[in-house]
Amino acid sequence: DAGVTQSPTHLIKTRGQQVTLRCSPISGHKSVSWYQQVLGQGPQFIFQYYEKEERGRGNFPDRFSARQFPNYSSELNVNALLLGDSALYLCASSLRQGFTNEQFFGPGTRLTVL
Amino acid sequence: KNQVEQSPQSLIILEGKNCTLQCNYTVSPFSNLRWYKQDTGRGPVSLTIMTFSENTKSNGRYTATLDADTKQSSLHITASQLSDSASYICVVSAYTGANNLFFGTGTRLTVIP
Numbered sequence: 649d650a651g652v653t654q655s656p657t658h659l660i661k662t663r664g665q666q667v668t669l670r671c672s673p674i675s676g677h678k679s680v681s682w683y684q685q686v687l688g689q690g691p692q693f694i695f696q697y698y699e700k701e702e703r704g705r706g707n708f709p710d711r712f713s714a715r716q717f718p719n720y721s722s723e724l725n726v727n728a729l730l731l732g733d734s735a736l737y738l739c740a741s742s743l744r745q746g747f748t749n750e751q752f753f754g755p756g757t758r759l760t761v762l
Numbered sequence: 763k764n765q766v767e768q769s770p771q772s773l774i775i776l777e778g779k780n781c782t783l784q785c786n787y788t789v790s791p792f793s794n795l796r797w798y799k800q801d802t803g804r805g806p807v808s809l810t811i812m813t814f815s816e817n818t819k820s821n822g823r824y825t826a827t828l829d830a831d832t833k834q835s836s837l838h839i840t841a842s843q844l845s846d847s848a849s850y851i852c853v854v855s856a857y858t859g860a861n862n863l864f865f866g867t868g869t870r871l872t873v874i875p
Contacts, residue, residue, distance in 0.1 A: 652805070681863070683865075688867075689867050689868075690766075690851050690853075690865035690866050690867045690868050691806070691851070691865045692865065693862060693863040693864070693865070704862055704863075706862065706863075736803075738805050738806075740805070746793075746855075746857075747793060747794065747855035747862075747863050750808050750811060751808065752808075753805030753806050753807070754805050755803075755804055755805050756803075756804070756805050758803075
């Protein structure tokens with residue numbers, strides 16, 4: 649049974665560009681959450697989506713946006729990239745919304761902004 | 763301010779020894795607390811999850827404790843193995859008008875032979 653998958657694995661962009669990261673949840677999971685993990689720090693919560701609707705949002709600027717598709721996969725978009733956006737972007741899936749259910753993390757997408 | 767603080771920042775122990783990692787939080791209103799293990803460059807893997815009413819939970823050689831009154835948690839690792847080398851992250855969830863999750867910066871554990 650496949651776990652959470654993310655693509656691409658690695659990505660290099662330059663300042664000002666836009667990036668789209670993709671996540672496929674575990675089969676049967678309807679909630680997807682996105683996290684940013686800067687090197688040497690713990691992850692920070694960006695968004696949670698459930699049934700295609702945003703159900704939670706962390707303290708990130710409007711340059712960050714996301715959406716969830718009918719098959720429950722999700723995309724995270726970041727516009728006008730800054731050097732500080734360089735990080736490991738993690739996606740996690742769970743059965744339902746909220747954080748009372750166990751979250752299963754994907755391997756992450758390593759974004760480098762030059 | 764909602765925060766999760768962990769100590770120590772890093773720890774080196776000999777294989778076979780026990781260790782305890784600490785987590786203090788100020789997140790409110792508290793929903794649950796979980797400990798994750800994260801290998802370098804990989805996504806975190808859940809070890810334990812505890813709600814307000816639970817004060818101890820075990821998962822093999824890992825035992826987590828929670829004191830909701832003092833807002834403290836610990837993760838005890840028994841008979842450490844080389845494969846325990848990883849970052850251990852304390853995570854607290856809350857409903858602050860919307861679902862939210864707060865991560866500690868982690869404790870980097872290195873087990874040496």
